[in-house]
Amino acid sequence: MERRAFGKTGMEVSILGFGGAEIGKETDLSKVEQLLGSALDAGLNMIDTAECYGDSEELIGKTMANRRSEYYLFTKCGHASGLEYKDWDPELLEKSIDRSLKRLQTDYVDCIHLHSCSEDVLRQGAVIEVLQKAKQQGKTRFIGYSGDSIDALYAVQTGVFDSLMVSLNIADQEVIDLTLPEARKRGMGIIAKRPIANVAWIYDKLPENAYPYQYWQRLKELQYDFLQDNEQAVADALHFTLDTPGVDTAIVGTNKPGRWSQNAEMLASTSLSHDKYQEIRARWKEVAPRDWVGLT
Numbered sequence: 001m002e003r004r005a006f007g008k009t010g011m012e013v014s015i016l017g018f019g020g021a022e023i024g025k026e027t028d029l030s031k032v033e034q035l036l037g038s039a040l041d042a043g044l045n046m047i048d049t050a051e052c053y054g055d056s057e058e059l060i061g062k063t064m065a066n067r068r069s070e071y072y073l074f075t076k077c078g079h080a081s082g083l084e085y086k087d088w089d090p091e092l093l094e095k096s097i098d099r100s101l102k103r104l105q106t107d108y109v110d111c112i113h114l115h116s117c118s119e120d121v122l123r124q125g126a127v128i129e130v131l132q133k134a135k136q137q138g139k140t141r142f143i144g145y146s147g148d149s150i151d152a153l154y155a156v157q158t159g160v161f162d163s164l165m166v167s168l169n170i171a172d173q174e175v176i177d178l179t180l181p182e183a184r185k186r187g188m189g190i191i192a193k194r195p196i197a198n199v200a201w202i203y204d205k206l207p208e209n210a211y212p213y214q215y216w217q218r219l220k221e222l223q224y225d226f227l228q229d230n231e232q233a234v235a236d237a238l239h240f241t242l243d244t245p246g247v248d249t250a251i252v253g254t255n256k257p258g259r260w261s262q263n264a265e266m267l268a269s270t271s272l273s274h275d276k277y278q279e280i281r282a283r284w285k286e287v288a289p290r291d292w293v294g295l296t
Contacts, residue, residue, distance in 0.1 A: 001043030001264050004248045007189030009142050009162055011072055011110065015242055016263055017046035017191065019253035024054025026255065033063040034257045040070050042260035048165075048191070048251050049104075050076035050115055051096050061105035068106055074163075074191075075100045076115035076146055078127070088121050093130040097139055108139055111163050111189075113146035116296045119154040128160055144189070148294030149174060156182045163189040165251075167294045168244060169197040170224065170237050171215040173284045174294045176244060184246040194295070195241035195250035196234055201227040214295055222287050224280065238263075239272035240280055 003012040018039045026032050036047070047064070049056045057075060064071070077096040078088055085092035097112060112134060114127055121127055122145075131143040144163030145155035152166055156179055164183045166175045172194065183190055197219065198212035206213045219227065227233045241250050252263065 001267070003045070006072075006248050007162060008187035009111075009189050011189070012045075013072060013189070013249045014043055014045045015249055015267065016044055016260075017048050017074075017249045017251045018044055018260075019193070019251040020047060020049030020056040020060060021053045022253040022255050023059055024056040026055070026059060029059070029062060031255075031257075032059045035255065036060065036064050037067075038257040039260045040064075040067060042264045044260060045070065046072045046074065046249060048074040051100055052076075052079045052081040052115070057100055057103035061103050065105035072110040073104065073106065074111045074113065074144075075104065075109050076113045077131075078115035078117055088117065088127055090126040090130050093127060094134075097130075097134050101139060108141065110140070111142040111144050112140040113144040113163065113165055114155070116147045117145065117151070117155070119151045122151070122155055122158065128158070132160070142189075146191075146193070148296045149178070152294065153179050153182065156186065156188065159186060161188060163191065165191040165193055167194045167296065168192040168241050168247065169195050169215075170240050170280055170284075171197040171200065171218040171222065172292075172295055173281070173288070174292065176281075178294075180244070180246045190246050190248050192241045192244070192247050192250040195252060196237045199230075199234065201233060202230060218288075218292060222283055224283065226276075235266050235270040236272055236276070236280075238267070239270065240277060242267075243272055243277055 001014045003014050006013045023032050077093050080087055083095055134140050135143055142162035145161045146165035148167050168175050197215045200212035200215035201219050206216050226236045
């Protein structure tokens with residue numbers, strides 16, 4: 001699988017990364033081992049998880065600690081997730097980081113992201129200081145911010161983060177003009193989350209509280225013609241995200257072990273023309289109102 005330089009970190013990351021959210025509720029340890037193992041075998045070398053993804057960190061530690069040298073490991077902090085503190089409390093962050101390392105069965109992670117932290121909290125400075133301290137202590141090699149819209153822009157403009165994780169897909173393009181130019185200027189590693197818009201186009205109907213609902217609504221208005229063929233739609237949507245200048249890797253989650261080799265083959269055997277990329281961008285600029293901001 002193609003690998004790209006991850007900003008100025010010196011890491012070379014696979015263009016697809018394993019998103020650990022979906023395994024958080026899995027109870028079959030052998031299935032998790034098969035799923036993660038097949039991802040590494042398919043050429044993925046980055047695993048992303050978080051403190052609030054159920055048992056995700058613990059499952060990764062139990063199944064992949066023996067292959068730690070084969071992948072870069074990213075996690076997030078900020079939400080209490082069972083610890084007796086308020087979200088974003090500096091003491092919470094310290095304890096959350098230590099808990100993550102214990103769960104993941106490792107002495108360090110390659111990057112810790114602040115998890116959807118607001119601009120107001122960032123401006124207070126304490127959460128940034130905790131991450132910088134963790135970096136100095138060798139608990140993480142790099143620090144990053146995970147979030148969207150003006151919060152992400154402020155995080156980038158602080159100049160303290162090595163990595164940025166943002167929503168970017170055919171139904172979520174605010175970041176392309178708002179944030180990516182600033183992040184690229186600073187040499188940040190850039191991770192696209194939700195790169196295939198939660199495959200929201202496959203649904204005929206969705207309740208308003210469904211996770212893909214907002215993307216589903218947007219896609220109904222955007223009316224991309226390539227969404228009629230689902231296999232083609234997935235390929236084009238993923239290529240759109242990965243072809244956006246500055247994107248180093250895209251986080252994809254699945255609970256199907258065979259999916260990773262299929263994804264690798266799809267990326268190797270398909271492409272998105274420059275003209276088609278520009279058509280998707282032009283359609284977005286034509287249709288998207290100002291309130292179609294990046295979704296966290």
